[in-house]
Amino acid sequence: MADGILVKQLNAWFGPAHVLHDIDIAMAPKAVTALIGPSGCGKSTFIRCINRMHEVVPGARVSGSVRVEGQDVYGPGIDAVQIRRKIGMVFQKPNPFPTMSVFENVVAGLRLAGIRERAVLQEAAERALRQAALWDEVKDHLGKSGVSLSGGQQQRLCIARALAVEPDVLLMDEPCSALDPIATAKIEELILELRGTLTIVIVTHNMQQAGRVAETTGFFLLGELVEFGVTRELFTNPRDKRTEDYITGRFG
């Protein structure tokens, strides 16, 4: 049985700066978890620790344990490349590969992992694009450049690209912060549809968004996980004074 994401005593550093302090969290499998908090509170760093992207930055360091679907992400002999293959990631700004077409973007993960059969790639591309609610808009111009799409379409293309490798987990780092309200609504709809298929963790600045899409929400402040619980309760009846101050707009 899948067991979601289990984090114990996670600490992270950028050089001498200690940016995450003793994070303990258990995120349910195939559910949507939102992480909120003011800028610089460590929520992006936290999700980058889940797929070992934190260590890409020179001087970055991690301690503690992260288990994703039972696998120890930082276990001895575990290759970061293998971990990332099972954990998709969507970034703040849409970042399709500019030298590739829509189709090539979607299958980039598969192709660069050595899969060549045209039929397999085509099937994966259609499935991922349908999952990302982009298929109807691009099915007639799969050969067009990925960057010729609108911003919202580009972001959904990036989601399709992440989904094409069939990950267990999808990490989304403020996926709507560069998009207009209509494109944002589409992405939220998409998240709700993906719920139940894979575990989703979404970092957001928008508390309404957390309320709309997530079953559970965590509040980060100054590198600590202040509170974590069912979304509705966290917003209506926070246990911690700092959470209450933040969600009522007294700071941040």
Place this chain on the structure above:
Amino acid sequence: MMTGATAVAAALVVLPLLLIFGFLMYQGASAVNLDFFTHLPKPVGEDGGGMANAIVGSLVLVGLAACLGLPIGILGGLYLAESRDRRLPWVARFLADVLNGVPSIVIGIFAYGLMVLPFRRFSALAGGFALAVIMLPIVVRTSEELVRLVPSSLREAALALGIPEWKVLLRVVLPTARAGIITGVMVAVARVAGETAPLLFTAFGNRFWHQGLDEPIAALPLQIFAYAISPYDDWHRQAWAGALVLIGIVFVVSLAARIVTSGRLSGVR
């Protein structure tokens, strides 16, 4: 006012090229004909003949230089742009800049000592090697700059897909920088196509067809030089024609590269 000044400055930038081209047309166009491209040079006193051997020789030399200089230069540039180490890239970058400033005749002497003296013969290989050394710093530095221009968000996107780092570099980063790198490569090719000094005692020149990479070989700049300092009017005209053809080749190659790289899916410009 400002627009006018900048427009005049821009015109002045293009002017020398137009003047050179016009002057070469005036002096050399009359000697450019089919024979010039298809025939060997004729002995003094005989009319006609061409520089076909030198045109082929130049292409061979530049091709050799590209085979040697481009892979090393581009991979070196990739290393300089991507390395997390501080000291070695700094040293390599500094040395590449110094190498870029070394007079080409000095590089010719270096190639002579390394590739000509030990084998006791001038050769196309030695000439290609000298040109490759001249090409190297230009290719390394432009590749580095253009790889740096590739947004780190693309690298992150690829890494997060579970693609190993070396594949990210070769399949995502390099293709994104491709258009710019090709422009840099063309600058390097154009530069070495016109080099004369380093070929004087490496490729040496040859009045006959190319006879193998371990034999002396003709080159347009060498032939132009030899004909221009000769006392014969006929040869002077051929030297002008050679210069015109040399410029023409560089022009066509640059244009082709531009067309190839301005395609639909080109990346950073």
